[in-house]
Amino acid sequence: MDFENQRSALVKKLIHYRVGGMKDASVIRAFKKVPRHRFIETSFQAHAYEDRAIPIACDQTISQPFIVCWMSESLALNKDHRVLEIGTGSGYQTAILGEIVKEVYTIEYYPDLAQQAHELLNELGDENIHFRTGDGYEGWAESAPFDSILVACRVDEVPPSLIDQLTEGGRIVIPVGLEHRQILHTFIKCDAQLHSLNEIEVRFVPLLRNC
Numbered sequence: 133m134d135f136e137n138q139r140s141a142l143v144k145k146l147i148h149y150r151v152g153g154m155k156d157a158s159v160i161r162a163f164k165k166v167p168r169h170r171f172i173e174t175s176f177q178a179h180a181y182e183d184r185a186i187p188i189a190c191d192q193t194i195s196q197p198f199i200v201c202w203m204s205e206s207l208a209l210n211k212d213h214r215v216l217e218i219g220t221g222s223g224y225q226t227a228i229l230g231e232i233v234k235e236v237y238t239i240e241y242y243p244d245l246a247q248q249a250h251e252l253l254n255e256l257g258d259e260n261i262h263f264r265t266g267d268g269y270e271g272w273a274e275s276a277p278f279d280s281i282l283v284a285c286r287v288d289e290v291p292p293s294l295i296d297q298l299t300e301g302g303r304i305v306i307p308v309g310l311e312h313r314q315i316l317h318t319f320i321k322c323d324a325q326l327h328s329l330n331e332i333e334v335r336f337v338p339l340l341r342n343c
Contacts, residue, residue, distance in 0.1 A: 219284030223249030
Protein backbone atom coordinates (compact mmCIF):
# COMPACT_ATOMS: atom_id res chain seq x y z
CA MET A 133 0.00 0.00 0.00
CA ASP A 134 1.15 3.54 -0.71
CA PHE A 135 1.00 4.72 2.89
CA GLU A 136 3.12 7.82 2.24
CA ASN A 137 0.68 9.25 -0.30
CA GLN A 138 -2.26 8.27 1.88
CA ARG A 139 -0.67 10.09 4.81
CA SER A 140 -0.09 13.18 2.67
CA ALA A 141 -3.73 13.12 1.54
CA LEU A 142 -4.91 12.90 5.16
CA VAL A 143 -2.79 15.90 6.15
CA LYS A 144 -4.24 17.94 3.28
CA LYS A 145 -7.75 16.95 4.37
CA LEU A 146 -7.08 18.02 7.96
CA ILE A 147 -5.61 21.35 6.85
CA HIS A 148 -8.65 22.15 4.73
CA TYR A 149 -11.32 21.30 7.30
CA ARG A 150 -13.71 24.25 7.38
CA VAL A 151 -13.94 24.13 11.19
CA GLY A 152 -10.91 23.19 13.26
CA GLY A 153 -8.55 22.72 10.33
CA MET A 154 -4.91 22.01 11.09
CA LYS A 155 -2.91 25.25 11.28
CA ASP A 156 0.12 24.78 13.53
CA ALA A 157 3.26 24.17 11.44
CA SER A 158 4.85 21.89 14.04
CA VAL A 159 1.71 19.73 14.22
CA ILE A 160 1.57 19.54 10.42
CA ARG A 161 5.21 18.38 10.30
CA ALA A 162 4.51 15.73 12.94
CA PHE A 163 1.48 14.40 11.06
CA LYS A 164 3.50 14.23 7.85
CA LYS A 165 6.27 12.25 9.56
CA VAL A 166 4.59 9.83 11.99
CA PRO A 167 3.49 6.58 10.25
CA ARG A 168 0.00 6.00 11.69
CA HIS A 169 -0.24 2.59 10.02
CA ARG A 170 2.57 1.30 12.24
CA PHE A 171 0.36 1.81 15.32
CA ILE A 172 -2.53 -0.23 13.89
CA GLU A 173 -3.02 -3.98 13.59
CA THR A 174 -2.35 -5.38 10.13
CA SER A 175 -6.02 -6.23 9.54
CA PHE A 176 -6.96 -2.54 9.90
CA GLN A 177 -3.99 -0.94 8.13
CA ALA A 178 -5.95 -0.32 4.94
CA HIS A 179 -7.94 2.24 6.98
CA ALA A 180 -4.92 3.82 8.70
CA TYR A 181 -5.20 7.18 6.94
CA GLU A 182 -8.94 7.53 7.04
CA ASP A 183 -10.20 10.15 9.47
CA ARG A 184 -11.69 7.64 11.88
CA ALA A 185 -10.98 5.93 15.17
CA ILE A 186 -9.76 2.33 14.88
CA PRO A 187 -9.90 -0.44 17.51
CA ILE A 188 -6.69 -1.65 19.10
CA ALA A 189 -5.94 -4.22 21.81
CA CYS A 190 -7.56 -4.23 25.27
CA ASP A 191 -10.84 -2.84 23.88
CA GLN A 192 -9.20 0.55 23.35
CA THR A 193 -9.00 2.71 20.21
CA ILE A 194 -6.52 4.83 18.31
CA SER A 195 -8.21 8.22 18.13
CA GLN A 196 -9.56 9.85 14.99
CA PRO A 197 -6.79 11.96 13.39
CA PHE A 198 -8.96 15.09 13.61
CA ILE A 199 -9.17 14.62 17.39
CA VAL A 200 -5.41 14.02 17.66
CA CYS A 201 -4.89 17.23 15.69
CA TRP A 202 -7.41 19.17 17.80
CA MET A 203 -5.86 18.07 21.08
CA SER A 204 -2.31 18.73 19.91
CA GLU A 205 -3.05 22.21 18.58
CA SER A 206 -5.19 23.16 21.58
CA LEU A 207 -2.18 22.66 23.85
CA ALA A 208 -0.25 25.41 21.99
CA LEU A 209 2.90 23.30 22.15
CA ASN A 210 6.47 24.42 21.55
CA LYS A 211 9.87 22.73 21.37
CA ASP A 212 10.74 23.54 24.99
CA HIS A 213 7.62 22.00 26.52
CA ARG A 214 7.49 19.02 28.86
CA VAL A 215 4.17 17.24 28.38
CA LEU A 216 2.33 14.67 30.48
CA GLU A 217 0.07 12.27 28.57
CA ILE A 218 -2.49 10.10 30.36
CA GLY A 219 -3.43 7.11 28.19
CA THR A 220 -0.59 6.04 25.89
CA GLY A 221 -2.81 3.59 24.02
CA SER A 222 -1.24 2.68 20.69
CA GLY A 223 1.42 5.37 21.13
CA TYR A 224 0.36 7.37 18.06
CA GLN A 225 -0.60 10.54 19.93
CA THR A 226 2.56 10.06 22.00
CA ALA A 227 4.65 10.01 18.83
CA ILE A 228 2.99 13.18 17.53
CA LEU A 229 3.79 14.95 20.80
CA GLY A 230 7.34 13.62 20.76
CA GLU A 231 7.96 15.22 17.37
CA ILE A 232 6.96 18.64 18.71
CA VAL A 233 8.11 19.01 22.31
CA LYS A 234 11.24 18.52 24.39
CA GLU A 235 9.98 15.65 26.57
CA VAL A 236 6.86 13.49 26.85
CA TYR A 237 5.92 11.58 30.00
CA THR A 238 3.24 9.03 29.16
CA ILE A 239 1.24 6.68 31.40
CA GLU A 240 -0.73 3.63 30.23
CA TYR A 241 -2.97 1.47 32.42
CA TYR A 242 -2.69 -1.73 30.38
CA PRO A 243 0.78 -3.39 30.53
CA ASP A 244 0.42 -5.02 27.10
CA LEU A 245 -0.39 -1.72 25.41
CA ALA A 246 2.38 0.05 27.31
CA GLN A 247 4.95 -2.52 26.21
CA GLN A 248 3.84 -2.48 22.56
CA ALA A 249 3.92 1.31 22.42
CA HIS A 250 7.30 1.45 24.16
CA GLU A 251 8.86 -1.05 21.76
CA LEU A 252 7.45 0.64 18.65
CA LEU A 253 8.41 4.16 19.70
CA ASN A 254 11.92 2.98 20.52
CA GLU A 255 12.10 1.32 17.10
CA LEU A 256 11.00 4.61 15.49
CA GLY A 257 13.81 6.41 17.32
CA ASP A 258 11.78 8.51 19.73
CA GLU A 259 14.29 9.10 22.52
CA ASN A 260 12.51 11.94 24.36
CA ILE A 261 9.60 9.83 25.65
CA HIS A 262 9.39 8.46 29.20
CA PHE A 263 7.04 5.56 29.94
CA ARG A 264 5.11 4.40 32.97
CA THR A 265 2.52 1.65 33.40
CA GLY A 266 -0.32 2.10 35.88
CA ASP A 267 -2.97 4.48 37.14
CA GLY A 268 -2.73 7.90 35.52
CA TYR A 269 -5.16 9.63 37.88
CA GLU A 270 -2.38 10.82 40.18
CA GLY A 271 -0.17 11.93 37.31
CA TRP A 272 3.64 11.81 37.57
CA ALA A 273 4.42 13.95 40.58
CA GLU A 274 8.19 13.42 40.75
CA SER A 275 8.61 14.76 37.20
CA ALA A 276 6.20 17.68 37.58
CA PRO A 277 5.52 20.44 36.80
CA PHE A 278 4.44 20.03 33.18
CA ASP A 279 3.87 22.77 30.62
CA SER A 280 0.94 20.84 29.13
CA ILE A 281 -1.16 17.80 30.00
CA LEU A 282 -3.12 15.68 27.51
CA VAL A 283 -5.66 13.19 28.83
CA ALA A 284 -6.86 10.62 26.30
CA CYS A 285 -9.57 9.05 28.48
CA ARG A 286 -12.74 10.48 29.96
CA VAL A 287 -13.18 11.57 33.58
CA ASP A 288 -16.09 12.79 35.67
CA GLU A 289 -14.05 15.79 36.74
CA VAL A 290 -10.49 17.00 36.28
CA PRO A 291 -8.25 15.17 38.80
CA PRO A 292 -6.86 17.66 41.35
CA SER A 293 -3.44 16.03 41.09
CA LEU A 294 -3.22 16.98 37.40
CA ILE A 295 -4.15 20.58 38.15
CA ASP A 296 -1.40 20.70 40.77
CA GLN A 297 1.17 19.28 38.33
CA LEU A 298 0.37 21.80 35.58
CA THR A 299 2.48 24.94 35.42
CA GLU A 300 0.86 28.33 35.87
CA GLY A 301 -0.24 29.40 32.40
CA GLY A 302 -0.10 25.80 31.18
CA ARG A 303 -2.90 24.00 29.34
CA ILE A 304 -4.69 20.72 29.86
CA VAL A 305 -6.89 19.02 27.25
CA ILE A 306 -9.26 16.50 28.79
CA PRO A 307 -12.62 14.82 28.00
CA VAL A 308 -15.10 15.28 30.84
CA GLY A 309 -18.54 13.72 31.13
CA LEU A 310 -20.61 10.55 31.02
CA GLU A 311 -20.17 7.50 28.79
CA HIS A 312 -22.53 8.70 26.07
CA ARG A 313 -21.85 12.45 26.22
CA GLN A 314 -18.46 13.96 26.89
CA ILE A 315 -16.98 17.38 26.25
CA LEU A 316 -13.34 17.70 25.29
CA HIS A 317 -12.21 20.77 27.19
CA THR A 318 -9.11 22.88 26.78
CA PHE A 319 -8.33 24.62 30.06
CA ILE A 320 -5.61 27.12 30.92
CA LYS A 321 -4.34 27.41 34.48
CA CYS A 322 -4.47 30.94 35.90
CA ASP A 323 -4.04 31.74 39.60
CA ALA A 324 -4.16 28.00 40.34
CA GLN A 325 -7.62 27.70 38.74
CA LEU A 326 -8.68 26.23 35.39
CA HIS A 327 -10.39 28.46 32.83
CA SER A 328 -12.01 27.03 29.69
CA LEU A 329 -10.65 28.08 26.29
CA ASN A 330 -12.57 25.80 23.91
CA GLU A 331 -14.61 22.60 23.82
CA ILE A 332 -16.05 20.03 21.43
CA GLU A 333 -18.22 16.95 21.94
CA VAL A 334 -16.34 13.63 21.82
CA ARG A 335 -16.43 10.03 22.97
CA PHE A 336 -13.49 8.47 24.82
CA VAL A 337 -12.93 5.35 26.89
CA PRO A 338 -12.89 5.92 30.68
CA LEU A 339 -9.84 6.60 32.79
CA LEU A 340 -9.19 3.38 34.70
CA ARG A 341 -7.94 3.38 38.26
CA ASN A 342 -6.20 0.94 40.56
CA CYS A 343 -8.51 0.08 43.45
